[in-house]
Amino acid sequence: MQDVTHLLNRTAFGARPGDLERVQKIGAEKYLEEQLHPPRVDDQSTDALLVKFPTLRMSAGELLEKYQRPAQLRQGRQETQTPQFRMRRLAETPQLILQELQAQKIVRAVHSQRQLQEVMTDFWFNHFNVFWNKNADRWLTTPYEMDVIRPHALGKFKELLEATAKSPAMLFYLDNHLSSSIKGINENYGRELMELHTLGVDGGYTQKDVQEVARAFTGWSIDRPQRSGGFMFRGRIHDDGEKIVLGHKIHKGGIRDGEEVLEILAKHPSTARFISTKMVRRFVSDDPPVKLVKHVSDVYLKTGGDIREMLHAVFTSNEFNSPEVSGAKTKTPFEFVASAIRAADGTTDGSRQIAQAIGRMGQPLYQCQPPAGYADRGDQWMSNGAVLERLNFAVALASNKIAGTTVASDESPKALVTRLGSPEFQKR
């Protein structure tokens, strides 16, 4: 492992001035070890930046209580409808939850010392995508990222999978909370669970499997969904009959049916291959080298889906460290923006202006409607419209015209724009 720039481009959101020297001093291996074990890296300075986002520490219930839907605002009692009161309440719409959620993502990507943790949180959120704008997910998405995705980002895939399966955000997004043995099943979650979360579309399941999996998950629901409650298993609407999933008989009954399906899927070789392919595409190349995918996939099967071990296998592989892959992968808009602020030695409070710029480049954060998430191939991000938006961002950033974001680079604005707007900087 020699190319530290490449390492920082892939395991972090690019290098800040001085990062290169620091990593060279402690050695790439030690840096990687630290990044793979985030608690070993002190990150109090980032925590301090996040204090100003109170919604990050609220439960879904608290969020709903404080940031009500607009319709409920209008239904307030007459005497509370003074102009001051209404001004205050309108400032507390769910839109503010989204702003803080986007802001923390940007702040963390730019400032966190635990860069790999941020890269993987981004990776897994996109893999287990939920759409913020879908009704209750406006209150459920913040706890989903904080309590479901983030803590498992470098853990065991099976635990991450189960946490998403039992998360109100996912149960709501893919409609499983409505799937019922009495009223009838809803296939949405059962299908995407296999197609997008585990086996992959060519992973060997059938339409019949989709229906059987949906039956197994009947009753996996939310305690008062419109009140943002927690996970709840409703035995009354669970289908306790026998199911056959991928040739396995599922007959433990109750909540164990769904859990058994998750075990089968997590252990399946198609899942190992699908997750490994996606990981290699993120870190190595749009066209994942077959041999490396096989290797990472073997690590998955051998370690029971240990994400940390899989990443280690990727970063220490010949394919990752071969010169032709470095600088060859197009950055997503989010990666471009975070890496640009870092490269300019900037600080940011993650203001709305930045989130909006990322949106205009084609990646509105937390607002990807389809369950597949955003494209994991880099080459899909560039168009002439997107190039112009990237240049516009570079211009605004270099001339310090973004409120709450300041660059401290000793380069002239012109030199900085030239660097951040160059075709090379659009890649990592």
Place this chain on the structure above:
Amino acid sequence: MEISRRYFLKSGGIALASFASAPSFLVRTALAQTNHGRGADRPILIAIFQRGAADGISMVVPFGDRHYSSLRPQIAITEPSRGGNDRAIDLDGYFGLHPSLDSLKPIYDEGHLAIVHAVGSPDNTRSHFDAQDYMEAGAPGNKSVSDGWLNRYLQAKPDTNATPFRAVALSATLPRSLAGPASAVAMQRVGDFGIRGGRATPEVEQLFADLYKDTFDAVKLLRSATAQQYVPSPTAQYPNSPFAQSMMQIAQLVKSDIGLEVAFADIGGWDTHANQGSSRGQLANRLKDLGDSLSALYRDLGDQMRNIVLVTMTEFGRAVRQNGSGGTDHGHASCLFVAGGPVKGGKVYGQWPGLAPEQLYEGRDLALTTDFRDVFSEIVITHLGARDVSRVFPNFKQAAPLKMVKAS
């Protein structure tokens, strides 16, 4: 000798640069003169993708099929002869438009809106991602086709006089349909397509002029052609929605006579697994946006629709039986709209496969009787004037044409 504007732009970089500094009305006058005759009657295709798999039998309701309403106790649309404003709008005694699509009915009555029912992709996938990919690649079941069908049309019919705006997608990134070697522009809004650097703008453009040459050529041309604030025709009532915005940008591009031949836009929100509603509700709201936006575009373009064919598509339809949560799961065939001056409309095309249990695809979905490529092929050949479509749709054998498009 008449020199077309497109030739002029391609060959005259210096002349273009001087254009850029001329007052914009002069530029437009000059463009209009060099372009007189040919550009005005160029055939245009507008392609709309309804992402998420739209429920074809709610969009165009087969109320004449006696199985329809019993398959959908809560979400069926009332047949035209019963109910009030909530009923389907009768088209031909068998099919009816969803009441939220009422603004399309006048276009149907004028004979410029055709419907194809039970249409879609023959591949049996119920994956959104794969099915969209197959449809946009124009190659169902084939994952090795890397460019999109619209891009292959552009390749198959090269135009040396083309401007950068021959093909435009109204989105931040290029859709799969337009991906490939032929150049195409992606942009969300006409007004945002450029550098917003205030006084620094010319300097920034200079910095990147060589690195992103195609992009800045396009920026300059667009700036000269759309210098004034766009005002839609007073007869056009665009809703306040992102999709309506896209339609308005397309209208502006058409009217600015900037060399547009293929436009693409998408509209999401069709994956109605739960609580889709019937004549009102979630799906009805999406259809209202779709219908009103398309109708506004149609009114806005007015007489220019004589050269335009608009086609909608969706990756698959939805199961014919409602599911346990008042919605519909992934299905097979759906329906699509073809509208415009050259369209022989006022008719529902395609063979109706029926909704009896034994007529359903895999026992649950609307069966397919028309391959989407047959519809697209007819448009590409008859309207856009391609000689054949073997390159646009690989390994595809056309069925007899539906004869729904007149040659332009």
